[in-house]
Amino acid sequence: MPSNTMMPSSSTAPTRFLDVGDQRYAYRRFGEGIGLPLLCLQHFTGTLDNWDPAVTDALATGRNVILFDNAGIGRSTGTVPSTVAEMAKHVMAFLDGLHLTNCDVLGFSLGGVLAQQMAQERPSLIRRIILVGTAPRGGEDIMHLEKPSLAKHIQDPQNRGYAVLQKIFFAPTATSQAAGAAFIGRLMQRRDDRDPPPGPNVGAAQLAAFREWERFTGERFADLKGIRHPTLIVQGFKDDMIPVRNSYWLAENLPNAVLLVYPDAGHGSLFQYAESFCKQAAAFLSSDSESAVF
Amino acid sequence: MPSNTMMPSSSTAPTRFLDVGDQRYAYRRFGEGIGLPLLCLQHFTGTLDNWDPAVTDALATGRNVILFDNAGIGRSTGTVPSTVAEMAKHVMAFLDGLHLTNCDVLGFSLGGVLAQQMAQERPSLIRRIILVGTAPRGGEDIMHLEKPSLAKHIQDPQNRGYAVLQKIFFAPTATSQAAGAAFIGRLMQRRDDRDPPPGPNVGAAQLAAFREWERFTGERFADLKGIRHPTLIVQGFKDDMIPVRNSYWLAENLPNAVLLVYPDAGHGSLFQYAESFCKQAAAFLSSDSESAVF
Numbered sequence: 001m002p003s004n005t006m007m008p009s010s011s012t013a014p015t016r017f018l019d020v021g022d023q024r025y026a027y028r029r030f031g032e033g034i035g036l037p038l039l040c041l042q043h044f045t046g047t048l049d050n051w052d053p054a055v056t057d058a059l060a061t062g063r064n065v066i067l068f069d070n071a072g073i074g075r076s077t078g079t080v081p082s083t084v085a086e087m088a089k090h091v092m093a094f095l096d097g098l099h100l101t102n103c104d105v106l107g108f109s110l111g112g113v114l115a116q117q118m119a120q121e122r123p124s125l126i127r128r129i130i131l132v133g134t135a136p137r138g139g140e141d142i143m144h145l146e147k148p149s150l151a152k153h154i155q156d157p158q159n160r161g162y163a164v165l166q167k168i169f170f171a172p173t174a175t176s177q178a179a180g181a182a183f184i185g186r187l188m189q190r191r192d193d194r195d196p197p198p199g200p201n202v203g204a205a206q207l208a209a210f211r212e213w214e215r216f217t218g219e220r221f222a223d224l225k226g227i228r229h230p231t232l233i234v235q236g237f238k239d240d241m242i243p244v245r246n247s248y249w250l251a252e253n254l255p256n257a258v259l260l261v262y263p264d265a266g267h268g269s270l271f272q273y274a275e276s277f278c279k280q281a282a283a284f285l286s287s288d289s290e291s292a293v294f
Numbered sequence: 295m296p297s298n299t300m301m302p303s304s305s306t307a308p309t310r311f312l313d314v315g316d317q318r319y320a321y322r323r324f325g326e327g328i329g330l331p332l333l334c335l336q337h338f339t340g341t342l343d344n345w346d347p348a349v350t351d352a353l354a355t356g357r358n359v360i361l362f363d364n365a366g367i368g369r370s371t372g373t374v375p376s377t378v379a380e381m382a383k384h385v386m387a388f389l390d391g392l393h394l395t396n397c398d399v400l401g402f403s404l405g406g407v408l409a410q411q412m413a414q415e416r417p418s419l420i421r422r423i424i425l426v427g428t429a430p431r432g433g434e435d436i437m438h439l440e441k442p443s444l445a446k447h448i449q450d451p452q453n454r455g456y457a458v459l460q461k462i463f464f465a466p467t468a469t470s471q472a473a474g475a476a477f478i479g480r481l482m483q484r485r486d487d488r489d490p491p492p493g494p495n496v497g498a499a500q501l502a503a504f505r506e507w508e509r510f511t512g513e514r515f516a517d518l519k520g521i522r523h524p525t526l527i528v529q530g531f532k533d534d535m536i537p538v539r540n541s542y543w544l545a546e547n548l549p550n551a552v553l554l555v556y557p558d559a560g561h562g563s564l565f566q567y568a569e570s571f572c573k574q575a576a577a578f579l580s581s582d583s584e585s586a587v588f
Contacts, residue, residue, distance in 0.1 A: 237546055258555070259531075259554070291557075291558075294570060
């Protein structure tokens with residue numbers, strides 16, 4: 001699909017639409033190179049406009065990058081499901097609609113949860129997985145926005161729009177907050193054809209899905225043994241939204257995962273260290289090995 | 295010292311000797327490039343001949359690599375001290391004797407403990423630190439060779455010499471054990487000018503030092519906050535000699551550390567994944583940033 005694949009960047013790629021049955025999905029697709037397409041699955045309440053061009057443009061120099069609004073997000077129709085399984089069904093329907101039978105996945109936060117669900121349900125759909133700032137089923141302290149340390153930023157009337165994101169995605173240090181301000185600046189580079197901001201029902205349904213994801217039956221983390229895809233796990237040590245021990249559990253229980261953790265970084269570690277992250281991610285994605293080690 | 299610095303490899307570099315007062319230290323120095331010299335500090339009972347040429351030769355393509363026998367090890371004179379502080383004094387005396395006022399350090403296992411001690415006592419001596427398979431003061435389960443999972447290999451009369459190393463440095467999987475066999479093969483490439491194997495007093499004194507290192511006073515891990523050097527921490531998830539939680543504690547409490555953990559690997563993760571490790575280590579060492587992120 002050359003008309004979809006030569007778009008220059010996150011800031012300028014047009015929003016496209018794919019109809020699958022009654023459902024319409026909004027997405028952007030750009031980049032070129034010999035790599036498999038990379039599907040990017042977005043964080044809690046994030047839209048197409050929440051992807052940092054410093055990350056997606058760099059990765060798009062070696063492959064098609066596909067940004068995706070799940071059902072009920074941005075300009076995708078439908079309602080946001082309240083379970084991970086239902087959300088993952090939409091992602092798979094979207095990939096089927098694009099006739100993509102195999103791709104790499106970058107799952108950030110909620111997106112990383114969906115990537116795990118998809119890898120278990122339809123392993124053949126995915127080749128390599130990057131999980132950033134996410135948690136396994138049965139993980140702990142996943143997106144508890146009612147925690148005082150998060151609530152104080154979210155409820156502060158001085159913090160509006162992207163200012164909240166800077167506070168809660170970045171560590172409370174001068175260096176990390178400066179990186180957060182730069183990140184916000186990059187998000188603002190796109191001027192036209194932007195998604196509408198999420199309504200309150202989006203967050204409520206997604207939080208319900210996180211609460212369900214924290215529950216487990218049987219042996220804790222045993223389900224991870226079945227995900228044999230080469231996996232790169234990335235997180236910041238100061239992530240207060242999904243603490244780093246969740247990445248430890250992921251990496252210790254997935255049979256084929258490399259763990260990379262950054263200092264002085266919170267939930268948005270991949271954006272704070274976009275250059276390092278993209279170098280590591282590109283090296284990982286470029287490998288043909290059956291091992292995650294790159 | 296050009297005569298010392300152009301030696302071709304771990305397998306052929308001659309053993310050299312440096313006298314400092316009454317003490318004679320054995321060492322090897324080889325490699326070239328613009329990087330700072332890299333001092334390699336060895337593991338429990340290891341001699342100059344226990345460094346994997348796949349690691350040291352690759353790193354020596356960008357810098358001088360210095361392998362070092364601490365007091366009482368290999369052909370260095372003196373007795374092995376029973377505390378980390380006394381061992382670190384010898385390393386610093388050796389560097390002073392070489393007139394090296396600033397270097398990078400690769401500390402593996404016991405060597406990583408010495409690197410931490412030196413970084414606290416003489417921070418200016420070190421620029422960047424790589425800590426592999428090691429533990430902070432106050433760490434847990436550090437080299438308890440009496441554990442059944444380790445003792446069964448060490449006490450097995452079928453395991454002699456390097457065969458023990460393969461069992462306890464590599465994970466109990468076919469893939470990791472195969473990597474261990476390849477590692478042993480590489481250690482055997484050096485035929486002449488080899489160190490004598492360690493006597494029983496070496497291990498006893500080094501184990502006493504580990505037991506002392508497990509003890510702490512005051513706030514646990516607070517001493518790590520003072521080590522501001524850019525640090526790269528590497529370990530295998532299946533390290534039974536110094537379990538990975540020790541690397542978590544290191545990386546969470548050092549203010550400027552990146553953590554990298556490998557799957558299907560034990561204590562010898564850097565040897566199992568020599569190519570990946572050297573690529574990461576070289577990128578880390580080549581950085582001029584004040585941040586550990588590379």
